[in-house]
Amino acid sequence: xxxxRQPTTQSSPRASRRGFLTGAAAAxxxxxxxxxxxxGKARAAGADLAAVKxxxxxxxxxxxxxTVTVIVKHLDMGQGNTTGLATILADELDADWATVRTEFAxxxxxxxxxxxxxxxxxxGGSTAVANSWMQLRKAGAAAREMLVAAAxxxxxxxxxxxxxxxxxxxxxxxxxxxxxxxxxxSAASLPVPQEPRLKDPGQWRLIGQxxxxxxxxxxxxxxxxxxxxxxxxxxxxxxxxxxxxxGATVTGFDDAxxxxxxxVIDVVAVPSGVAVIARDTWAxxxxxxxxxxxxxxxxAETRSSDAILAAYRETAKRPGIVASERGDPAAxxxxxxxxxxxxxxxxxxxxxxxxxxxxxxERAPDGTYDIYAGLQFQTIEQATAAAILGxxxxxxxxxxQWAGGSFGRRATPxxxxxxxxxxxxxxxxxxAPVHLVWTRExxxxxxxxxxxxxxxxRAGLDAKGAVTGWxxxxxxxxxxxxxxxxxxLVKNGVDGTTVEGASDTPYALPAYRFEVHNAREGxxxxxxxxxxxxxxxxxxxxxxDELAHAAKVDPVAYRLSLLAxxxxxxxxxxxxxxKAGWGATQESEKGRALGVAVHESFGSYVAxxxxxxxxxxxxxxxxxxxxxxxGIAVNPDIVRAQVEGAVGFxxxxxxxxxxxxxxxxxxxxxxxxxxxxxxxxxxxxAVHIVPSQAAPTGIGEPGVPVLAPAISNAVFAxxxxxxxxxxxDLAGLKGV
Amino acid sequence: MVKLxxxxxxxxxxxDPDMPLLWVLRDRLDKTGTKYGCGIxxxxxxxxxxxxxxxxxxxxxxxxxxxAQITTIEGVSGRVAEAVQGAWRKLDVVxxxxxxxxxxxxAIGLLAGxxxxxxxxxxxAMDGNIxxxxxxxxxxxxxxxxxxxxx
Numbered sequence: 053x054x055x056x057r058q059p060t061t062q063s064s065p066r067a068s069r070r071g072f073l074t075g076a077a078a079a080x081x082x083x084x085x086x087x088x089x090x091x092g093k094a095r096a097a098g099a100d101l102a103a104v105k106x107x108x109x110x111x112x113x114x115x116x117x118x119t120v121t122v123i124v125k126h127l128d129m130g131q132g133n134t135t136g137l138a139t140i141l142a143d144e145l146d147a148d149w150a151t152v153r154t155e156f157a158x159x160x161x162x163x164x165x166x167x168x169x170x171x172x173x174x175x176g177g178s179t180a181v182a183n184s185w186m187q188l189r190k191a192g193a194a195a196r197e198m199l200v201a202a203a204x205x206x207x208x209x210x211x212x213x214x215x216x217x218x219x220x221x222x223x224x225x226x227x228x229x230x231x232x233x234x235x236x237x238s239a240a241s242l243p244v245p246q247e248p249r250l251k252d253p254g255q256w257r258l259i260g261q262x263x264x265x266x267x268x269x270x271x272x273x274x275x276x277x278x279x280x281x282x283x284x285x286x287x288x289x290x291x292x293x294x295x296x297x298x299g300a301t302v303t304g305f306d307d308a309x310x311x312x313x314x315x316v317i318d319v320v321a322v323p324s325g326v327a328v329i330a331r332d333t334w335a336x337x338x339x340x341x342x343x344x345x346x347x348x349x350x351x352a353e354t355r356s357s358d359a360i361l362a363a364y365r366e367t368a369k370r371p372g373i374v375a376s377e378r379g380d381p382a383a384x385x386x387x388x389x390x391x392x393x394x395x396x397x398x399x400x401x402x403x404x405x406x407x408x409x410x411x412x413x414e415r416a417p418d419g420t421y422d423i424y425a426g427l428q429f430q431t432i433e434q435a436t437a438a439a440i441l442g443x444x445x446x447x448x449x450x451x452x453q454w455a456g457g458s459f460g461r462r463a464t465p466x467x468x469x470x471x472x473x474x475x476x477x478x479x480x481x482x483x484a485p486v487h488l489v490w491t492r493e494x495x496x497x498x499x500x501x502x503x504x505x506x507x508x509x510r511a512g513l514d515a516k517g518a519v520t521g522w523x524x525x526x527x528x529x530x531x532x533x534x535x536x537x538x539x540x541l542v543k544n545g546v547d548g549t550t551v552e553g554a555s556d557t558p559y560a561l562p563a564y565r566f567e568v569h570n571a572r573e574g575x576x577x578x579x580x581x582x583x584x585x586x587x588x589x590x591x592x593x594x595x596x597d598e599l600a601h602a603a604k605v606d607p608v609a610y611r612l613s614l615l616a617x618x619x620x621x622x623x624x625x626x627x628x629x630x631k632a633g634w635g636a637t638q639e640s641e642k643g644r645a646l647g648v649a650v651h652e653s654f655g656s657y658v659a660x661x662x663x664x665x666x667x668x669x670x671x672x673x674x675x676x677x678x679x680x681x682x683g684i685a686v687n688p689d690i691v692r693a694q695v696e697g698a699v700g701f702x703x704x705x706x707x708x709x710x711x712x713x714x715x716x717x718x719x720x721x722x723x724x725x726x727x728x729x730x731x732x733x734x735x736x737x738a739v740h741i742v743p744s745q746a747a748p749t750g751i752g753e754p755g756v757p758v759l760a761p762a763i764s765n766a767v768f769a770x771x772x773x774x775x776x777x778x779x780x781d782l783a784g785l786k787g788v
Numbered sequence: 789m790v791k792l793x794x795x796x797x798x799x800x801x802x803x804d805p806d807m808p809l810l811w812v813l814r815d816r817l818d819k820t821g822t823k824y825g826c827g828i829x830x831x832x833x834x835x836x837x838x839x840x841x842x843x844x845x846x847x848x849x850x851x852x853x854x855x856a857q858i859t860t861i862e863g864v865s866g867r868v869a870e871a872v873q874g875a876w877r878k879l880d881v882v883x884x885x886x887x888x889x890x891x892x893x894x895a896i897g898l899l900a901g902x903x904x905x906x907x908x909x910x911x912x913a914m915d916g917n918i919x920x921x922x923x924x925x926x927x928x929x930x931x932x933x934x935x936x937x938x939x
Contacts (some may be wrong), residue, residue: 107814129884130882130883130884130921131883132883143799187815195899202818215917226851249882256879264877264880265880265882267882267885268876268877268880268881268882269877270885271882271885271888272873272877272881272882272885272888272892273821273861273873274819274820274821274822274861274862274889275862276885278820279821279824280820280823281814281820283818289815314804331815332811332814332815332816333811333814333824334807334808334815367882372881383899385885404920405834405920405923406823406825406831406884406886406918406919406920407823407884407886408824408825408913432924454884454885455884456823456884456885456886456887457884457886457920457921458922487842491827491830492825492826528883660894689880690880691925693880693883693926694883694924696922696923696925697883697921697922697923700919700921700922700923700924700925701920701921701922702922703922722826722827722830723825723826723828723830723831723918724830726830727830728919728920729918729922729924731910731911731915731924731927731928732911732915732916733912734922734924734925734928736925737925746882746901755815
């Protein structure tokens, strides 16, 4: 197969040029990484994204057989970004879609960093398309110009007379044409154009169209290889006995019975527990059952989740760190005609991706290493594993596999399960490739949850219903404090990933104060699909709804009156309301009503209208009408799918999901106690996309935040009962 | 030694009869299209066919399989299977795709016995298959689409 240039693909021979991991830091295991998250408004400016260089060699390979392989620097955990990213490049290249393939990039923070995360290769914050947009357009356009130049040289005709269509380069005047594969080798030797000419939007043939997903076939015939399907020669499976409480450590173990289990090969202690190594998963699981471990729980978290939340309530009575403030809300509330006060509580949530966490790691004969996993934070995973294994990061090759979901869980600042796999391999002296497998129970009880959070809001209205003051206090554990990103991302004690969506509310609230308390419990927390917006949107959108009702103004009209300076939010709100028949005379059906919510996250704008039937102890979501503004919708069908999926994903967290701790022990261990949404509960979802020529933003997450408040507001409209806590208190619902 | 017939091929597996079929398929016979999701028959990711009937491989002891023909996603074939897989591709049902082997095996089981399922029939046959990506709307549409193409 001829190539435009041999790129670094499955393995990266180059040394790390970043030097972010110093020897001393590596020895201490303390990784300090420059990191930024240009989410939301910062990204919309996008100036540096457009300044990115054209790097066709890094992102596309054209084979003599005409296949166009697009190198994908992101993890695809279901969002469809492989298809979306390939679409962007293939369109500028004028490739034949039928010949387009994708391949996950190796770890290389210089070539494959997320342009919205600084020097980090990673996937998150709904950034895959947003950060890659200009990079892949330029790569495709540059490769196209190289193919054209190669044809012009071979045919001795002017470049300007050559056209490209559907993978074929043509010169009409001399009636000559060539497929990409015929030109690839000669094109590869040409210089890379630095500023290739990009198409005008009117010339796009794939972008904005429903291009079929590239992964549909392999995911419907069993051939897609997920991390759990990794099969390396001679590999063994490891299952780890983890402590029953967060923060406990191993003091000793008795492995006599475990070693007698057929198929068990060895038992080794690692910092996170005791690993049973066996010839297959079943034997490893049986071996672990037979293992006796004693734990030191002196530093463990032993509180119950109820006690943690109760402590939050007390904390919220004290002044917190001011995250944002304008006007004088206290004075505004003092002089108000009406004062409303509400509290909102949120449980820990597990990501519960269908594919449990797992990773395969092996040592090559030359002392380098290979890791196969659903890698989501490659730069951190590589650095963390390298530090444990005592090598430089360039000695650890990463092989990103298809991921069976993630919802944020595979991107941990501590690279927790990758680190565990590296520790096992090291403790076992790398005798064979080791596949670390977390069972569902390990995955559910392993921490890194969406934090439990408490919001308390006081707001005043004047006689006309205008907001005179808004005081907002939030308590929760910061995701970033204590992580390698703390120095970069926590400003004056405020972690943007915790307060986003509330402290920066787009509503025109002239007297507003947002205070945050950073809780410090021992339960590890993490981003969960839409991060801080999972709770801030609910608190804001339910409270705004309460104010609208108190002001006796229609909830859509009330919001619009506060969104004069947020035209894209107003746009999706109006579109969703119109498509849902908001305000039209409804057939009155007992207990059935509409509720609305609108929110921006990650630079994308989403409104939802929920059609809900609520009765005593029950809520049935009949229909969701959503409107989204993601700028240019690269693949409108995938945009719709992500919003449909966001509803299915988040619905169970609205209705029932919570991770609870009893004396520090997680109670929900599998899908029987933490039950995701099922088919019979799935509402009909209609998704409307606002036409736009703005640069594309993401849609992996932004469908999630508005679902809970839209449903809660509909329940109020149907029953007059405000359910503020999540999950919604079905038992307390009296019905009509 | 336990004798198992998987996708028409007979294998002799040296394993405890208590070993779940799921782990034999995945770790001994390299049939990794059948997925592990929960291990307690709550999610359906491990759904295979035993003599054409959907079964959860995580709760099936290999010692209990006997002479039953085991069919996995890699080996499923025939008119109904093609209609289901074709509908899944036509509507781009998949997202992460991890549960879809099980979804498809359950859907084939449904359509094999009920060529024109109602929404309630679909709820009944598919409620045991969890899709954490929430692709249910498209799964439902794809089952109806497959039924239409088979009519």
